[in-house]
Amino acid sequence: MLKIGITGGIGSGKSTVCNILKNLGVPVFTSDDVGKFLLNNDDYLKTQIKKIFDRDMYMSTGRLDRERMAKLVFNNPDELEKLNELVHPKVKAEFDSWCKKNEKRPYVVKEAAILFETGLYRELDKMITVFCPKEERIRRIMKRDSTTKGQIEKRMIQQITDDERNKLADYIIMNDGIEDLLPQVMELHELLLNEHTKDKVIF
Numbered sequence: 001m002l003k004i005g006i007t008g009g010i011g012s013g014k015s016t017v018c019n020i021l022k023n024l025g026v027p028v029f030t031s032d033d034v035g036k037f038l039l040n041n042d043d044y045l046k047t048q049i050k051k052i053f054d055r056d057m058y059m060s061t062g063r064l065d066r067e068r069m070a071k072l073v074f075n076n077p078d079e080l081e082k083l084n085e086l087v088h089p090k091v092k093a094e095f096d097s098w099c100k101k102n103e104k105r106p107y108v109v110k111e112a113a114i115l116f117e118t119g120l121y122r123e124l125d126k127m128i129t130v131f132c133p134k135e136e137r138i139r140r141i142m143k144r145d146s147t148t149k150g151q152i153e154k155r156m157i158q159q160i161t162d163d164e165r166n167k168l169a170d171y172i173i174m175n176d177g178i179e180d181l182l183p184q185v186m187e188l189h190e191l192l193l194n195e196h197t198k199d200k201v202i203f
Contacts, residue, residue: 002107002192003099003123007115008130009162010155011137011144013175017130018111020185027102031091031112038090039064048086053079074154088118107192116160116168128188129169131162132176 008014018028038045040063049057049064053072059065073080095110102108115121132140134156141152159165166172171191173184 001099001103001105002125004107004109004192005115005121005124005127006109006111006130007113007121007127007165007169008175009132009134009137009159009165010113010152011141012130012132013181014111014113014130016175016181017128017173017185018109020182021109021189024186024189026189027098027105027108029095029098029108029110031095031110034094035087035091036066038087038094042090045086045090049083052082052086074158077158080158084118088120092120092123114159116165117158121168126170126192127168128171128173129165130173130175131166132174134162136176 006014006018015030018030022028039049040046046058046062046064053069057065057069069083073083099108110124112118112120115124115127121127137156138149138152141147142149171188173181173188175181
């Protein structure tokens with residue numbers, strides 16, 4: 001079983017690519033969703049976050065105050081690192097367990113926004129990056145989230161550049177609104193099913 005990572009800048013279309021793969025029967029592990037679940041349900045994480053950050057990070061319902069946490073970590077790299085150091089090992093453990101359940105599949109996919117930034121990509125067999133130009137990504141996110149360009153750019157600073165991401169990737173999927181997305185994903189799916197070893201491919 002191959003372990004494949006999918007990443008890309010915010011607004012690049014990672015989720016769209018993963019949804020196509022899911023429809024093709026490929027198991028997809030969505031790191032962000034698992035992380036959110038653990039932050040709300042893992043007793044150890046909840047205890048540590050209250051201890052390190054603030055007891056009021058959790059609302060009376062027992063759920064994390066995501067807006068409050070976001071304001072803290074997105075403007076403070078040190079605080080973000082503290083949060084990641086708590087959450088990432090837990091997500092990794094969940095992924096390892098999930099992989100065992102899917103070990104008979106030709107390949108599985110792990111979707112995460114910062115696989116390169118955290119170094120977790122080194123634990124995967126191949127990396128796919130979904131590329132979309134920065135200005136197009138900003139336009140998409142502003143439309144999707146009703147947020148400002150300045151707020152989006154602050155979030156983008158937390159990620160490596162498109163050039164760095166593309167250099168580290170084994171495969172690059174273009175999602176710029178010009179190249180057709182589905183044929184690229186289908187071709188890559190067939191490639192991974194056959195476990196071919198090729199140099200970096202730009203579809």
